[in-house]
Amino acid sequence: MRAPRFVAVFAILALLAAACGGGGGGNQSGAASSAITIAIGAEPTTLDPQVRDDGNERAVNDNIYETLMARDPAGELQPGLAAAAPTRKGDESWEFKLRPDVKFSNGEAFNADAVVASVKRVIDPKFNSEQASFFSTITGATKVDDLTVTIETKGPDPLLPSRMYWMKMVPTKYSSEAAFADKPAGTGPYQLKEWSRGNQIVLEPNPNYWGTKPPISQVTYKFVPEGGARMSGLLAGEYDLITNLLPEDVERAPKSAHLQGLEHPMIILNARGGITQDVRVRQALNYAVDKQALATQLFGGLAKVDTCQILSPQMFGYNPQLQPYAYDPAKAKSLLQEAGAVGKQIELVGQTGRWLKDAETIQAVANFWQEAGLKVKVSNYDFDTYLKHLFQQPNRPDSIHVSSSNELLDADRQYSNYYAEGGSGTSNSDPELKRLITEARTNIDEGSRLQQYQEAGKLACDKAYFTFLLNNEDIYGMSERLNWQPRVDAKLLVSGMSTAQS
Amino acid sequence: MGRFVVRRIAQGLLVVIGVTIMVFIFTRMVGDPAKTMLPLSASPEERAAFRHELGLDRPITEQFADYIGDLASGDFGTSLWQRRPAIDAVLHALPNTFQLVLLAIAIAVLLGVPLGVLAALRPGGALDRTAVVLSLAGLSIPQFWLGLLLIIAFSVTLNMLPTAGMGTPAHLVLPTLTLAFPALGRIAMIVRSSMIDELNQQYVKTAKAKGMPRARVVGFHALRNASIPALTLTGWELIRALAGYSVVVETVFAWPGVGFLADQALNNQDLILLQAIVFVVAVMVVVINVVIDVLYRAVDPRIKLV
Numbered sequence: 152m153r154a155p156r157f158v159a160v161f162a163i164l165a166l167l168a169a170a171c172g173g174g175g176g177g178n179q180s181g182a183a184s185s186a187i188t189i190a191i192g193a194e195p196t197t198l199d200p201q202v203r204d205d206g207n208e209r210a211v212n213d214n215i216y217e218t219l220m221a222r223d224p225a226g227e228l229q230p231g232l233a234a235a236a237p238t239r240k241g242d243e244s245w246e247f248k249l250r251p252d253v254k255f256s257n258g259e260a261f262n263a264d265a266v267v268a269s270v271k272r273v274i275d276p277k278f279n280s281e282q283a284s285f286f287s288t289i290t291g292a293t294k295v296d297d298l299t300v301t302i303e304t305k306g307p308d309p310l311l312p313s314r315m316y317w318m319k320m321v322p323t324k325y326s327s328e329a330a331f332a333d334k335p336a337g338t339g340p341y342q343l344k345e346w347s348r349g350n351q352i353v354l355e356p357n358p359n360y361w362g363t364k365p366p367i368s369q370v371t372y373k374f375v376p377e378g379g380a381r382m383s384g385l386l387a388g389e390y391d392l393i394t395n396l397l398p399e400d401v402e403r404a405p406k407s408a409h410l411q412g413l414e415h416p417m418i419i420l421n422a423r424g425g426i427t428q429d430v431r432v433r434q435a436l437n438y439a440v441d442k443q444a445l446a447t448q449l450f451g452g453l454a455k456v457d458t459c460q461i462l463s464p465q466m467f468g469y470n471p472q473l474q475p476y477a478y479d480p481a482k483a484k485s486l487l488q489e490a491g492a493v494g495k496q497i498e499l500v501g502q503t504g505r506w507l508k509d510a511e512t513i514q515a516v517a518n519f520w521q522e523a524g525l526k527v528k529v530s531n532y533d534f535d536t537y538l539k540h541l542f543q544q545p546n547r548p549d550s551i552h553v554s555s556s557n558e559l560l561d562a563d564r565q566y567s568n569y570y571a572e573g574g575s576g577t578s579n580s581d582p583e584l585k586r587l588i589t590e591a592r593t594n595i596d597e598g599s600r601l602q603q604y605q606e607a608g609k610l611a612c613d614k615a616y617f618t619f620l621l622n623n624e625d626i627y628g629m630s631e632r633l634n635w636q637p638r639v640d641a642k643l644l645v646s647g648m649s650t651a652q653s
Numbered sequence: 654m655g656r657f658v659v660r661r662i663a664q665g666l667l668v669v670i671g672v673t674i675m676v677f678i679f680t681r682m683v684g685d686p687a688k689t690m691l692p693l694s695a696s697p698e699e700r701a702a703f704r705h706e707l708g709l710d711r712p713i714t715e716q717f718a719d720y721i722g723d724l725a726s727g728d729f730g731t732s733l734w735q736r737r738p739a740i741d742a743v744l745h746a747l748p749n750t751f752q753l754v755l756l757a758i759a760i761a762v763l764l765g766v767p768l769g770v771l772a773a774l775r776p777g778g779a780l781d782r783t784a785v786v787l788s789l790a791g792l793s794i795p796q797f798w799l800g801l802l803l804i805i806a807f808s809v810t811l812n813m814l815p816t817a818g819m820g821t822p823a824h825l826v827l828p829t830l831t832l833a834f835p836a837l838g839r840i841a842m843i844v845r846s847s848m849i850d851e852l853n854q855q856y857v858k859t860a861k862a863k864g865m866p867r868a869r870v871v872g873f874h875a876l877r878n879a880s881i882p883a884l885t886l887t888g889w890e891l892i893r894a895l896a897g898y899s900v901v902v903e904t905v906f907a908w909p910g911v912g913f914l915a916d917q918a919l920n921n922q923d924l925i926l927l928q929a930i931v932f933v934v935a936v937m938v939v940v941i942n943v944v945i946d947v948l949y950r951a952v953d954p955r956i957k958l959v
Contacts, residue, residue, distance in 0.1 A: 193917065194909075196732075196734055196735040196736060196737075197735070197736050197737075199736075202736060203690075203736075204690070204691060204692050276702060276706065277706070279703060279706040279707070281690055281691055281692070281703070282692075283699060283702075283703075284691065284692060284694065284695035284696060284699040285692075287696070287699065332736065332737075348745065348909070349745070349746070349749065349819060349909025350818060350819055350820055350909070351818075373817070373818055373907070374818075374907055374909075375816075375817050375818070375907045376904055376907060376913075376916075376917075377797075377801075377817070377904060377905050377906075377907065379801045379804070379905075380801070380804060380816055380817045380905060380906065380907060383801075383804045383805060383808055383809045383816045383817075384808075384816040384817060386809045387808045387809045387812060387815075387816055388812075389815065389816055534689065534920075535683065535684060535685065535688065535689060535922060538685075538688040538689070539688075541693075542688070542697070544697075553693070555693075556693075557694075558692070564694045565694065567694075567696075568693070568694045568696075574696075575695075575696060575697050576693075
């Protein structure tokens with residue numbers, strides 16, 4: 152074949168490909184004016200709402216299933232499927248009155264039987280739910296009458312109402328069938344229209360929903376793991392909403408929204424031994440870091456400096472009196488000199504890729520510590536090895552970076568895990584701190600419980616058990632037509648969304 | 654021929670078994686699903702309970718015996734992450750990868766071979782130099798970068814093609830091009846250098862002297878002799894695309910194939926699914942190798958299959 156003929160064939164092939172593709176790109180959600188498309192990071196592996204601890208599954212199921220308690224967009228706990236806030240009946244039992252006339256989308260009634268079945272199912276060790284740790288104190292549930300149910304706990308559990316904001320209610324009979332994982336049936340505002348595996352999930356409004364009909368008439372979920380591809384899709388008009396928008400991409404997105412979220416990157420310091428055993432060294436490690444600079448340079452200003460605690464203001468246990476350690480490199484240097492730690496080595500353990508700007512944060516902090524006069528060895532591991540270091544007890548790494556989040560918006564989980572001795576991520580043996588947190592866990596007097604957590608927060612701040620850093624904002628990219636205010640708990644509730652046309 | 658194929662398949666089986674055993678050992682040594690699948694705030698007791706329910710705290714010899722027993726009866730276990738039979742997940746994803754890989758290698762061959770031949774006809778000429786540059790580009794450009802670049806160019810800027818996912822023929826274009834480009838480069842280069850060797854041979858001069866049309870000399874005689882290395886390379890490209898590059902390309906384009914599945918399984922430390930994926934891919938690789946070996950004979954009858 153002569154060269155020119157060969158080139159001609161190639162050109163024709165290319166044109167054909169372009170012609171085929173011409174219809175493929177562009178705005179697919181423009182047709183039905185109140186239908187939207189959301190790009191999430193991965194496909195849910197099951198739509199059974201009680202099995203996995205998976206943000207992608209929640210992104211879909213938060214619209215199909217509901218919980219006894221709910222939170223408003225600002226994070227305040229309020230009744231959901233329950234008719235009112237629960238009352239305590241004795242130390243180990245809470246009573247819930249249920250909302251009447253609610254049905255699951257498969258016709259089964261939502262009543263006390265459904266609550267009992269839902270509770271028993273998710274706490275059953277044979278069921279092996281990944282969510283079990285959220286419900287570790289719950290021992291069972293009993294029906295009192297059709298619309299009244301009690302939930303029993305092991306010991307007093309002030310956290311129970313928050314736990315019921317996390318436990319999704321499933322139909323009594325249908326939840327034991329195999330099809331339940333593929334074809335969900337909930338009480339929520341939306342129901343499943345189509346799940347084509349590998350491709351997309353489509354939801355449509357639930358005609359039997361007990362609440363107000365949502366404005367969005369159809370929502371399609373696409374699964375796009377690569378952040379660059381999600382951004383490209385947003386720019387190309389294929390998606391109306393993407394999560395985890397990078398701070399540097401905010402300008403390019405057609406529209407964006409951001410809100411102070413639940414993520415608190417921080418560094419756990421070893422108070423049990425090594426260079427960080429001396430409280431002056433730990434304080435120096437706090438004074439040495441310019442947290443505002445981190446917020447401005449790494450996160451484009453979309454982060455707030457933490458007030459010497461890893462709680463957001465909306466979380467129960469937040470201490471409004473605490474102030475962050477100032478950026479005072481001179482003080483840091485003098486503290487290190489006092490402690491005789493100048494020139495010594497400190498190891499900073501971390502991983503890359505799990506949290507926004509994690510590698511950059513670790514590097515920046517290491518640089519600040521180095522400026523203060525220490526030799527910093529940064530150990531960057533793959534996630535699995537990093538977890539080994541995070542959880543290894545009792546010998547702790549000098550310092551380890553982690554991003555702490557709190558789905559139940561209550562200090563108990565984070566403080567039990569990182570502050571109190573015995574927690575899997577704790578690096579101190581402070582007996583007073585442990586006492587405060589252990590007692591608060593079962594303290595049903597809300598006032599004194601709050602005080603205990605606030606005291607614990609102050610203690611950990613004064614003793615500098617951590618290098619407190621920032622509270623990130625959750626950043627979302629949106630299309631021009633989407634109207635939506637993000638929520639503190641980062642749930643993607645489509646019922647709160649609308650388009651310009653709807 | 655028949656005995657040859659049988660013997661090759663038996664050897665292949667040994668390879669598959671060996672690979673599966675290695676994966677079993679490595680994943681048990683390195684991975685712990687209880688750490689990655691439970692929330693960070695779960696307590697050590699909760700992780701131990703989770704591990705216990707999955708049977709991962711039993712002695713390794715017991716787990717291995719169970720595994721081999723199950724494998725013999727065709728049971729690949731239940732995926733820890735997907736909570737459904739692991740083999741279902743793999744077999745569901747496999748056709749999607751095949752679609753991508755076969756199309757990509759087909760394009761690489763259909764374009765690469767003529768390119769290599771034309772380049773060889775006039776070494777040092779304009780077409781030859783273009784071909785060399787293109788091939789070097791194919792070899793050097795990282796595929797995830799190329800993929801993202803194509804998305805920016807064709808999806809975002811020109812709005813001609815979708816950015817990611819599967820569904821219409823349009824979705825196939827960019828991932829196929831990304832997968833095909835390096836293979837195209839390599840195939841063109843191998844064909845070019847083999848053809849240059851062949852065209853310098855004595856028999857070519859003789860054929861031309863006899864008055865044979867040039868197209869037949871080049872296209873039939875020379876190309877046939879030059880195609881053994883090209884065939885080897887094509888087989889290798891096919892295997893590499895299936896068992897390697899598919900992971901990167903499928904992840905960039907959110908293409909629901911085996912590579913994408915493997916990436917997710919790794920992230921979730923899903924040992925069972927990983928074992929199933931490796932087993933199936935190993936079988937594919939063995940089959941491809943056997944087919945290539947048989948094709949050698951078709952191209953060059955002098956080759957004796959041992």
